[in-house]
Amino acid sequence: MAPVTNTKVIFKAIPKDWPVIGEHIVYDTSSSIDPEEHPLDGGILIKTLLLSPDPSVRGRMRDPSVKSYAPAFTLGEPIESRGVSVVLRSETEHFKEGDYVVGMIPWASYNVFPSHAKLIAINNENRLPWSYYIGLLGMPGQTAYYGLNKIVNIKEGEKLFVSAASGAVGSVVVQLAKLRGAQVIASAGSDEKIAFLKEIGVDRAVNYKTEDLDQALKEFGELDAYWDGVGGPTLDIALANMKDFGVVAICGLISSYNDGENQYGVKNISAILTKRLRVQGFIVGDLVEAEGGTHAFQEEVGPLVVEGKIKFKEHYTKGIENAGEALLGVLKGDNFGKSVIIVADK
Ligand SMILES: NC(=O)c1ccc[n+]([C@@H]2O[C@H](COP(=O)([O-])OP(=O)(O)OC[C@H]3O[C@@H](n4cnc5c(N)ncnc54)[C@H](OP(=O)(O)O)[C@@H]3O)[C@@H](O)[C@H]2O)c1
Helix, strand or coil: CCCEECCEEEECCCCCCCCCECCCEEEECCCEECCCCCCCCCCEEEEEEEECCCCHHHHCCCCCCCCCCCCCCCCCCECEEEEEEEEEEECCCCCCCCCEEEEEEECECEEEECCCCCEEECCCCCCCCHHHHHCCCCHHHHHHHHHHHHHHCCCCCCEEEECCCCCCCHHHHHHHHHHCCCEEEEEECCHHHHHHHHHCCCCEEEECCCCCHHHHHHHHCCEEEEEECCCHHHHHHHHHCEEEEEEEEECCCHHHCCCCCCCCCCCCCHHHHHCCCEEEECCHHHHHHHHCCCHHHHHHHHHHHHCCCCCCCEEEEECHHHHHHHHHHHHHCCCCCEEEEECCCC
């Protein structure tokens, strides 16, 4: 087989605020690969099918001297995120040709991994969409499940507010909370998203761009818990509407990921003291590790997904040459549901 272009999406420069395509994220079509001949040295050659432009990708586009829970990307190397690939060739017993694998995948059309690659072969016995393994059944779904169980510990009848509620994590939080008998108020940024939130059973859906969120929360009643996916002014409004001894689960702060040094300063900090709130940030990987794996998630959420009892929207971007735009779309809120980059069909 003749060599083919191996398109890569390179982390070229550290953005101070919003990443710019062509400056911080650069498409590189200069390398090629012969899928049949490329040496594997005992490893595997995989072809990228799907990539997941998670908001956390932005957090790794930073100076490596700034500490965080995940390492900074290396300048000049491909960006990486969770993804699904197919094994084209294997020289290891751990994977075989034709396996679909999920794991951290460099943003390149093709990648060579060593024998003990941290990839998981997917056993898709129920023939679910492969994209579910980076969404509903992957990291975002697990974030919702473990965050709700371990951080919020939501109970029947409790009042929960969820922001970024129509997205990958938020929409699963909403539906699991409803299954546990909670009363849910949820916010999102378009009328289309609000219609979806009503479809998945929220008791009150608020378009925070056109409605008065504070007023809506006041009408709903004091909150036992707030699931924060956005931070910024939304967090301030939520703090003002918490019940004494309520729980604020800081899942994400997407409204400030591109604010650089001009971070929004939360004003209602005093509510944490006066209402004796528990405010807890968390990262899904820590919760999964503490649980010794995702068995509980698979046991409870797996059947719900197979039976179609959890609704999940996906937002597709075609082509690795549009991966950077897909990431920016998530950060701007242009995605409606889990954003998925379709790199190849097979
Ligand atoms: N802690 C963890 O382990 C963990 C794991 C996964 C994700 N997260 C975090 O959870 C949040 C949601 O992630 P996701 O993957 O599910 O993404 P998502 O909700 O599918 O997409 C992001 C959404 O955030 C909203 N948004 C963007 N900018 C905003 C702003 N300035 N103010 C308010 N909302 C804004 C947009 O929806 P609207 O139209 O509603 O504005 C956008 O569609 C992110 O903050 C992410 O970093 C945390």
